[in-house]
Amino acid sequence: MLSDRLRAATINIVAYDRNLVETILRDWSTQQLAQELRAGRFGTRLNPRQAAELEALLTAWQQRALGPMPLRDALLVDEKRGRRVFALICAALAVRRAAVPPELRTALPAGPVDLEWLPEPLATDPDLSTLAETAARDGLRLAVQQAPDEFPYPDNLEALTPPPPLSAYAADEFEQPTGWRRNGAILLAASGVLLLLLPLLGGQIPERPAGLPLALITLALLVGIRAGWAGYAGSLCIWLVANLPGFHHGTALQALWPALPLLVVGLVLLSADRRVRAMWRWIRHRLPWRRRNTGE
Numbered sequence: 001m002l003s004d005r006l007r008a009a010t011i012n013i014v015a016y017d018r019n020l021v022e023t024i025l026r027d028w029s030t031q032q033l034a035q036e037l038r039a040g041r042f043g044t045r046l047n048p049r050q051a052a053e054l055e056a057l058l059t060a061w062q063q064r065a066l067g068p069m070p071l072r073d074a075l076l077v078d079e080k081r082g083r084r085v086f087a088l089i090c091a092a093l094a095v096r097r098a099a100v101p102p103e104l105r106t107a108l109p110a111g112p113v114d115l116e117w118l119p120e121p122l123a124t125d126p127d128l129s130t131l132a133e134t135a136a137r138d139g140l141r142l143a144v145q146q147a148p149d150e151f152p153y154p155d156n157l158e159a160l161t162p163p164p165p166l167s168a169y170a171a172d173e174f175e176q177p178t179g180w181r182r183n184g185a186i187l188l189a190a191s192g193v194l195l196l197l198l199p200l201l202g203g204q205i206p207e208r209p210a211g212l213p214l215a216l217i218t219l220a221l222l223v224g225i226r227a228g229w230a231g232y233a234g235s236l237c238i239w240l241v242a243n244l245p246g247f248h249h250g251t252a253l254q255a256l257w258p259a260l261p262l263l264v265v266g267l268v269l270l271s272a273d274r275r276v277r278a279m280w281r282w283i284r285h286r287l288p289w290r291r292r293n294t295g296e
Contacts, residue, residue, distance in 0.1 A: 012098065034062065
């Protein structure tokens with residue numbers, strides 16, 4: 001009990017990497033920090049109680065649909081939890097600390113603040129002067145801790161905007177069809193399916209299911225995702241392969257060799273279309289096995 005009170009009364013000066021803290025706030029999402037914490041790639045300097053508290057706070061944010069949000073935005077939305085998350089991130093990036101002797105505490109400013117340099121009375125203490133030299137050498141910030149895990153809360157959150165994407169392709173996201181694109185895609189897909197079903201309902205198997213029905217269904221997909229010329233050209237190549245005279249059930253493999261160049265060209269063109277790539281990323285991120293492996 002007495003030792004706990006003494007620890008609580010201790011005032012420390014800690015050297016921590018404030019630049020890296022701000023980089024994490026700007027570039028990392030809540031979900032990314034939680035994944036790094038669980039994988040043991042972040043927070044190795046936190047004790048078990050601190051690590052469990054940080055994970056609980058991040059889980060609460062994810063339950064409030066703040067998982068994909070940058071940490072900086074989460075701090076702005078929920079400052080109450082944000083102050084504690086910020087303090088624990090700083091604690092995880094604290095390199096070294098030293099206690100301030102009681103006789104020198106009058107030289108300290110009030111409250112948790114960062115120091116650009118040590119006041120003259122504090123610089124006479126060997127431990128504190130060594131701490132200041134380490135911080136100056138490694139580009140660290142010095143913070144006064146009036147209480148454990150207490151760090152000065154940033155006043156520049158609004159300025160910590162994420163950097164722009166490196167390229168136009170990095171910002172591409174799959175957009176589900178809306179408006180006339182959605183209605184047009186539905187009409188085309190329904191027409192293709194009907195052309196397949198009508199012969200079956202009449203007791204016949206369609207002679208060329210890869211002909212017009214496949215063309216309409218493929219066209220519906222391309223219209224829906226707003227594909228570019230590369231997507232249309234690649235799909236046309238693959239559609240031509242499926243409609244070659246010798247391409248049918250039971251065809252020997254040797255008869256398909258002439259179609260391989262056309263198939264390769266079609267796949268290359270499809271991969272060059274950024275809308276097609278965005279669609280595949282969207283599908284891949286929603287596969288059940290991927291969600292289990294990533295913990296999403």
